[in-house]
Amino acid sequence: MTPSPEPTVYLVDDDAAVRDALAFLLGTVGLQVRVFPDGSALQGGLDGGNVGCLLLDIRMPHVSGLQLQEQLRTQGVDLPIIIMTGHGNVDLCRRAFQQGAVDFLEKPIDETALLEAVQRAIRQHLWQRERAESSAEARSRLARLTEREREVLAGVMDGQTSKQSAKVLGISARTVETHRASLFEKLEVHSLAELMRVYLNVVEGQGGSDP
Incomplete structure (x- = not known):
């Protein structure tokens, strides 16, 4: 399946009336x-390459929204998840957030709250994808360096003079x-600031936190 160029909201709810109303909104x-x-x-129609978010109802037959959320996380799906429920309680809310939900909305859904939550989730996903792409590019550039150039780079990052x-x-x-001139050329940077940005993109991609 070819990823959509537009952000996609995947809406999962066993109530057809709710699906139609929220999709229209x-x-x-x-x-x-x-x-x-x-x-x-959803599993049959989900394209993990798309940018967007997931809207999951908690109470559904066979597999609940929380169970589906856990399955998707295990599968490596990175789409931000917003949980919806008509039977909200503190325990369900806590479990949803522990499993990585970005928001928790109670039914009947407030239209403004829903639109704001979805737009926040999409912005977050776009930012995550951009950071991942930037990190991948930075790793590709760093892979060009020789062992000695990596040692010189480490010194630059530590603030050492030549x-x-x-x-x-x-x-x-x-x-x-x-070696410094060579690593600047291989990393395609022209200043110390650019060099640090490439290096930090890799560091953040391996364990940085969201802003």
């Missing part, structure tokens, strides 16, 4: 919506400068 603000009556139908790096590495300052 989301469509009025230009959002692309795909509706499903249960988790099995002379200090030369002393640590047991080479001449001129050789350090040569």
Whole structure:
């Protein structure tokens, strides 16, 4: 399945009237919506390559919204999840957030709250995807470096001068400068600020937190 170029909202609810009403509401603000009556139908129609979010009802036959949320997380689906329920309580809310939900809405759904939650979730997903792409590009560039160039880069990140790096590495300052020039070229950067940005993109991609 080819990913959609537009953000997609995947709406899962066993109540057809709710699906129709919410899909219509989301469509009025230009959002692309795909509706499903249960988790099995979603699994058959979900494209993890799309940018967007998931709207999951908690109480559904066979597989609950919380169970579906856990399945999707195990499968590596990164779409932000908004949980909906007509039977909200503190325990359900806590479990949803522990499993990574970005919002928890009680029925009857407030239209403004829903639209705001969906738009926040889509913005978050776009940011996550952009960061992941930036990190992947940075890792690709760093892979071009030789072992010595990586050592020189580590010195740059530690704030070492060429002379200090030369002393640590047991080479001449001129050789350090040569390696610095080479790593700048391979990383396609023209300033220390750009160099640090490439390096931090990799660090954040391996364990950074959302803003």
